[in-house]
Amino acid sequence: MIYKTLNNGVEIPMVGYGSYMMTDPGACRDVICGAIRDGYRLIDTAHMYDNHVPVGEGIREAISRGYAKREEIFLTTKVWFTDFETEACRKSIDKALLDLKMDYLDMVLLHWPYGNVYAAWRVLEEYYAAGKIRVIGVSNMEPDRLIDLIRFNDTKPALNQIETHLYCQQKKAKEWMNRYDVAHEAYRPLGKATMKEMFEEPVVKAIAEKYNKSVPQVLLRFLLQSDVIIIPKSSHEERVRENIDLFDFELTSDEMEKLAALDKDAPAVGLAETPEKTIEMIEE
Numbered sequence: 168m169i170y171k172t173l174n175n176g177v178e179i180p181m182v183g184y185g186s187y188m189m190t191d192p193g194a195c196r197d198v199i200c201g202a203i204r205d206g207y208r209l210i211d212t213a214h215m216y217d218n219h220v221p222v223g224e225g226i227r228e229a230i231s232r233g234y235a236k237r238e239e240i241f242l243t244t245k246v247w248f249t250d251f252e253t254e255a256c257r258k259s260i261d262k263a264l265l266d267l268k269m270d271y272l273d274m275v276l277l278h279w280p281y282g283n284v285y286a287a288w289r290v291l292e293e294y295y296a297a298g299k300i301r302v303i304g305v306s307n308m309e310p311d312r313l314i315d316l317i318r319f320n321d322t323k324p325a326l327n328q329i330e331t332h333l334y335c336q337q338k339k340a341k342e343w344m345n346r347y348d349v350a351h352e353a354y355r356p357l358g359k360a361t362m363k364e365m366f367e368e369p370v371v372k373a374i375a376e377k378y379n380k381s382v383p384q385v386l387l388r389f390l391l392q393s394d395v396i397i398i399p400k401s402s403h404e405e406r407v408r409e410n411i412d413l414f415d416f417e418l419t420s421d422e423m424e425k426l427a428a429l430d431k432d433a434p435a436v437g438l439a440e441t442p443e444k445t446i447e448m449i450e451e
């Protein structure tokens with residue numbers, strides 16, 4: 168595993184397992200336990216994914232089997248924006264600790280920058296100061312909102328989790344995040360909606376063939392070498408293994424350039440997708 172040092176000195180594994188849509192408790196518990204056995208040290212969940220209980224069970228099962236120690240695992244969750252008022256945010260974090268059965272959380276993110284972002288951020292700062300959360304950060308934040316948050320609060324977000332993949336490389340957002348020392352974490356690293364098309368890209372296929380790796384491995388490796396933390400999700404054990412088997416090859420600078428040129432600045436949810444879609448989510 169490779170690690171990145173965040174702006175508060177904490178190290179984060181650069182490959183993690185994303186647990187969105189893993190709602191079947193048994194399947195979720197097993198996949199999390201198996202992922203840790205296979206070398207994953209970062210697990211990503213959220214209040215909205217409704218799987219805190221099985222995620223916690225999977226982690227504890229892995230620890231009890233000796234696959235990893237608690238302190239080696241980096242557990243992330245997120246607070247949903249309808250819980251951003253002060254008391255609701257405290258309750259959401261307390262419930263996460265309770266459901267996950269953890270004494271502390273490694274990272275808590277504000278899931279979407281809507282509602283009372285400032286109140287929620289100050290609650291995160293409170294738990295961070297109390298040692299209940301090791302890292303605090305945000306998700307789906309445009310650079311202007313991010314810099315506003317940094318400018319008017321005591322603690323700087325350590326990380327921004329945003330949709331990032333071959334067709335949506337977030338080059339502009341990354342420039343700003345680099346300038347403010349906010350780490351870039353990619354969700355949807357395999358593109359989801361655009362996955363089919365991405366998997367057929369001739370340039371990617373040729374690189375995959377050269378290294379005897381799969382197309383998803385090249386797409387994930389490209390992000391890693393771009394200094395982006397990745398959290399791919401799969402419900403299939405062999406794909407979970409495939410998605411972390413990224414450390415026995417290295418893309419050349421020429422290959423990195425070719426892949427960078429395939430960016431379409433494609434619509435990303437929240438950051439560039441239709442305003443109607445975002446409004447629909449807030450109105451729900």
Ligand SMILES: NC(=O)c1ccc[n+]([C@@H]2O[C@H](COP(=O)([O-])OP(=O)(O)OC[C@H]3O[C@@H](n4cnc5c(N)ncnc54)[C@H](OP(=O)(O)O)[C@@H]3O)[C@@H](O)[C@H]2O)c1
Pocket residue numbers: 184185186187188211212278306307328329353354355356357358359383398399400401402403406407409410
């Ligand atoms: N902050 C946010 O707002 C936000 C939004 C979305 C996601 N996330 C986080 O980011 C994580 C990853 O994003 P995501 O789940 O949306 O998308 P993703 O990881 O890019 O793609 C997941 C899809 O790819 C398939 N897949 C995975 N590995 C594969 C492989 N090696 N070969 C072929 N297909 C493969 C999966 O299918 P199978 O499961 O059938 O294998 C699933 O349909 C989420 O789980 C969640 O933790 C955060």
